[in-house]
Amino acid sequence: MNYKEIISKIKSVRNYKNEEISPEKINELKDYFNKGKRLIEDIEIEVLLKNKSEVYEQLKDSAGYNEFMLESPHYMVFLSEEKDHYIENTGYAAQDIMLKAFSLGIGSCWITFKDGEAIKNKLNINSDKKLTALISLGFDNNKNKVIYETIYEHNPTKTDVKVVEDNVSYRLGIRDIVFMKKWGENADPDELVNIGLLEGFVSAGRAPSTRNRQPWRFIVDNETIVLALRHDSYANEYEEKIDTAVIMLYFEAVIDSTMFDITWNFGKPEKNYEIPDDYKIVGYCIS
Numbered sequence: 001m002n003y004k005e006i007i008s009k010i011k012s013v014r015n016y017k018n019e020e021i022s023p024e025k026i027n028e029l030k031d032y033f034n035k036g037k038r039l040i041e042d043i044e045i046e047v048l049l050k051n052k053s054e055v056y057e058q059l060k061d062s063a064g065y066n067e068f069m070l071e072s073p074h075y076m077v078f079l080s081e082e083k084d085h086y087i088e089n090t091g092y093a094a095q096d097i098m099l100k101a102f103s104l105g106i107g108s109c110w111i112t113f114k115d116g117e118a119i120k121n122k123l124n125i126n127s128d129k130k131l132t133a134l135i136s137l138g139f140d141n142n143k144n145k146v147i148y149e150t151i152y153e154h155n156p157t158k159t160d161v162k163v164v165e166d167n168v169s170y171r172l173g174i175r176d177i178v179f180m181k182k183w184g185e186n187a188d189p190d191e192l193v194n195i196g197l198l199e200g201f202v203s204a205g206r207a208p209s210t211r212n213r214q215p216w217r218f219i220v221d222n223e224t225i226v227l228a229l230r231h232d233s234y235a236n237e238y239e240e241k242i243d244t245a246v247i248m249l250y251f252e253a254v255i256d257s258t259m260f261d262i263t264w265n266f267g268k269p270e271k272n273y274e275i276p277d278d279y280k281i282v283g284y285c286i287s
Contacts, residue, residue, distance in 0.1 A: 006099050020073045033093070039248065045078060058122045075135065079131055085241075116132070119131050175187060200259075209246070215229050
């Protein structure tokens, strides 16, 4: 899969054609998921693919994008063992299969929910695993249109909701999200080219996030790459963990495919980077 190309084009789909996906493509997605990327290999995840008749009416009052349940021909339901970082692990795997679906011409979108156990009951899922993600799945009925809700970091009371033609509008630049050596020292893109990291950061900057907050910042310190996430009232703990997983996937997938292999570690490196109080270091990797 050409991650760089797919990441540059993928968008969230919230309006679907009334057309089912072929069994062949469904099976291809299942096969891909079984051998797809994971953040933590020893956490067991399973995905259930369900039809509209099994999900939409059951959940239209208890789940949805900003409490509006998306109507799609198919849904993916993710279940996971409850271990350290199991939500991030699901987010990473779920976004990876969403990229694969897009490569097959299939659109998708995250569906938010508050009570995983209640969702399992409504869907008649009998499992000891935690419900960790819901994804809508189908063919885009409104091509080239993307709805973006943008929250401004320095004025969070100001929020824009706009329809745009692509998936790269209203994005922060490289100098905004990448620092060199310490917080606030904006990165020079030419320097990132020289060390083989620019394409990874460009792709990372296109990652979706809760309400398009773009809450991530990176610090490049020699071979160490530190990931920090902004904490605010516009995302809950679950959403922050999903945002963390998605940005990790976007950066890692492109770097792995173009330069060298990296592995994310959760937690903080030994060095203290003195980041602002409204940010926290969520992981780091060695390039």
